[in-house]
Amino acid sequence: MNPDPRNLVSYSDVRELRGPLMILGETQGVGWDEFATVEVDGGDERHGLVLEVDGEETVLQVLEGTGGLQPGGISVRFQGKPLHIxxxxxxxxxxxxxxxxxxxxxxxxxxxxxxxxxxxxxxxxxxxxxxxxxxxxxxxxxxxxxxxxxxxxxxxxxxxxxxxxxxxxxxxxxxxxxxxxxxxxxxxxxxxxxxxxxxxxxxxxxxxxxxxxxxxxxxxxxxxxxxxxxxxxxxxxxxxxxxxxxxxxxxxxxxxxxxxxxxxxxxxxxxxxxxxxxxxxxxxxxxxxxxxxxxxxxxxxxxxxxxxxxxxxxxxxxxxxxxxxxxxxxxxxxxxxxxxxxxxxxxxxxxxxxxxxxxAGKGRTREDHLDVAAQVLAAMARARQASELAELVGQAALGEADRAYIEFRSVVEEKLLNQGRDEYRSLDETLSIAWTALAVLPRRELSMLSPELLDRYLPGPIGGARL
The missing domain is CATH 3.40.50.12240 (Rossmann fold)
Known part of the structure; x- marks a missing residue:
């Protein structure tokens, strides 16, 4: 395969060095995103990518930066293709x-x-x-x-x-x-x-x-x-x-x-x-x-x-x-x-x-996954409202359901969300913890879960029976 003739041509008309950019003049046939090799007299070879072409002027971004470069003593060879790895x-x-x-x-x-x-x-x-x-x-x-x-x-x-x-x-x-x-x-x-x-x-x-x-x-x-x-x-x-x-x-x-x-x-x-x-x-x-x-x-x-x-x-x-x-x-x-x-x-x-x-869901993760996620998120939203109300009137003035939601949020944050920085939990372990948190709430509040799922996965209530 014959080499691109432009690889044999070096351009040395460096008109400006601006931050990471090099402005070259008198260039021909250069394309956008083209990769280039920047040869520096007495220095290490650098590399660049074409950002802009305007007539015979080309804007090149130098990957290693232009620090220490001077307009003289620089020659640039274009590779005729974008940067490949x-x-x-x-x-x-x-x-x-x-x-x-x-x-x-x-x-x-x-x-x-x-x-x-x-x-x-x-x-x-x-x-x-x-x-x-x-x-x-x-x-x-x-x-x-x-x-x-x-x-x-x-x-x-x-x-x-x-x-x-x-x-x-x-x-x-x-x-x-x-x-x-x-x-x-x-x-x-x-x-x-x-x-x-x-x-x-x-x-x-x-x-x-x-x-x-x-x-x-x-x-x-x-x-x-x-x-x-x-x-x-x-x-x-x-x-x-x-x-x-x-x-x-x-x-x-x-x-x-x-x-x-x-x-x-x-x-x-x-x-x-x-x-x-x-x-x-x-x-x-x-x-x-x-x-x-x-x-x-x-x-x-x-x-x-x-x-x-x-x-x-x-x-x-x-x-x-x-x-x-x-x-x-x-x-x-x-x-x-x-x-x-x-x-x-x-x-x-x-x-x-x-x-x-x-x-997620049946056939992908577990049949109860989506319903459990929806119920946990809905209960967390209700728990946030109950917490805001408790700040106004005090937790003692709240109803039993609202106090249960506040307790639920604590269990979710401390057990479900909180884990070690190198701890791996299987999906079954995760969903088991989610069900344990949901057991804090009265069963009548779990309206997004079917009776079949409740009977199969819901553990015994925490802190006594709840209806």
């Missing part, structure tokens, strides 16, 4: 930085197959609706906001909450019944202490050859942060659709990713939209989140769990707001619940899995 099972068990360069002391990942990091557009006609639950071992998720194979379900948090702990727990212990299960964990903008925690927590799964770690530190180049989730998804797509595995992609923290997009947008002098983010942030996030799912004729699936922190807990902030439009529900972590010492601090009344009915 090798894909395949060779990634499993590897620990790399955000660009896929090994951090584990091993050799570079190689493969006979490579794919563009931007992925390939998927025809919606060939998508299959997500089905079958992903059992995470976390009761708050498995019981009430079930994650479904092929779903995109984000975790909304605020700084200071244990969202990274929850994300690593999901990556360490999630599984699907009787299938090859793989995890790709993409960390973006993390401190070195957090990266050390992630590597330590996921060491067992990595050693088992079931995990790929891509770790972008806060002091790494900002452009690398934009590539990290795309590389992770390209690896996951091949493992799922070519190797037949169910792949869970955990991406944390998407707010750091969005801030990197904003920084590059500002360097390009684009007109900002809400809170300084570019107007195309919605479509940019969609190009990531929509790369999950199941495909007709293929065995595997890609399930995406993005983690994002909401500045000041503001759910109307552009990142969580736009994420909510694209994804299929959300798991919301609450500072108030965290202050009561409950882990994970999931606010079940603000959380939702829109595809839960596709992956």
């Amino acid at each position: 090798p894909v395949g099972p060779q990634w499993l068990g590897r620990v790399c930085n955000g660009r896929g360069v090994p951090l584990d002391g091993g050799p570079p990942v190689t493969s006979e197959t490579s794919e563009p990091v931007s992925g390939w557009p998927l025809n919606p006609v060939y998508r299959i609706p997500p089905q079958e639950a992903v059992i995470t071992g976390v009761s708050a998720i498995d019981a009430l906001t079930t994650l479904v194979r092929g779903q995109k379900l984000p975790i909304f948090s605020v700084p200071g909450l244990p969202h990274l702990t929850l994300a690593t727990q999901l990556a360490a212990q999630s599984r699907t019944g009787g299938r090859n299960f793989r995890v790709v964990f993409a960390a973006m903008g993390m401190t070195h202490a957090d990266i050390a925690y992630v590597r330590d927590r996921l060491e067992e799964r990595s050693a088992a050859g079931e995990l790929v770690l891509l770790l972008n530190a806060a002091d790494d180049p900002v452009i690398e942060r934009i590539l990290t989730p795309r590389i992770a998804l390209s690896i996951a797509e091949h493992l799922a659709y070519e190797e037949g595995s169910d792949v869970l992609v955990v991406m944390s923290d998407m707010t750091s990713y969005a801030e990197a997009v904003r920084e590059v947008s500002a360097a390009r002098k684009e007109i900002p939209a809400r809170r300084g983010y570019p107007g195309y942030l919605y479509s940019d996030l969609a190009t990531l989140y929509e790369r999950c799912g199941r495909v007709q004729g293929r065995e595997g699936s890609v399930t995406v769990v993005p983690v994002l922190t909401m500045p000041s807990g503001d759910m109307t902030h552009p990142v969580p707001d736009l994420t909510g439009y694209i994804t299929e529900g959300q798991i919301v972590l609450s500072p108030d619940i965290d202050a009561r010492g409950i882990y994970p601090p999931v606010d079940v009344l603000s959380s939702l899995s829109r595809l839960m009915r596709s992956g």
Whole structure:
């Protein structure tokens, strides 16, 4: 195969270095998203991607940043194609930085197959609706906001909450019944202490050859942060659709990713939209989140769990707001619940899995699952009202039913929602705890459960007989 003639041409008309961007003049035949090699006299080779082409002027984003570069002594060679990465099972068990360069002391990942990091557009006609639950071992998720194979379900948090702990727990212990299960964990903008925690927590799964770690530190180049989730998804797509595995992609923290997009947008002098983010942030996030799912004729699936922190807990902030439009529900972590010492601090009344009915219930998880979840959520809503009333008139002035609902909420939070940070609970264990909590309430209050289910699963009442 003849090489692209442009690979033999070097361009050295560097007109401007602006943040992570390089402006080149007198270029010809260059395309958007094209990959380039930046050669520096007396320095290490760098790499870049084409962001914009205007006549003979090309805007290039340098992956390693432009720090230490001067306009003279630089030559750029374009590769004639977008950035590709090798894909395949060779990634499993590897620990790399955000660009896929090994951090584990091993050799570079190689493969006979490579794919563009931007992925390939998927025809919606060939998508299959997500089905079958992903059992995470976390009761708050498995019981009430079930994650479904092929779903995109984000975790909304605020700084200071244990969202990274929850994300690593999901990556360490999630599984699907009787299938090859793989995890790709993409960390973006993390401190070195957090990266050390992630590597330590996921060491067992990595050693088992079931995990790929891509770790972008806060002091790494900002452009690398934009590539990290795309590389992770390209690896996951091949493992799922070519190797037949169910792949869970955990991406944390998407707010750091969005801030990197904003920084590059500002360097390009684009007109900002809400809170300084570019107007195309919605479509940019969609190009990531929509790369999950199941495909007709293929065995595997890609399930995406993005983690994002909401500045000041503001759910109307552009990142969580736009994420909510694209994804299929959300798991919301609450500072108030965290202050009561409950882990994970999931606010079940603000959380939702829109595809839960596709992956839970008879023939999928257990026949009582959906009805139990509905009853627990309805009772938690009633318990919140009873607690607010108790603050006004005192708990002694409440009726017997309201006091039972307050007791029910305590049992749910302390027994069902609260669990160890490395504790795995089977779905049967989780639902058994949920039934134990429901036994606190008078049977007449369990109107969302059929008499058959009550007779089969409801344990004896707690604290004496209740009618």
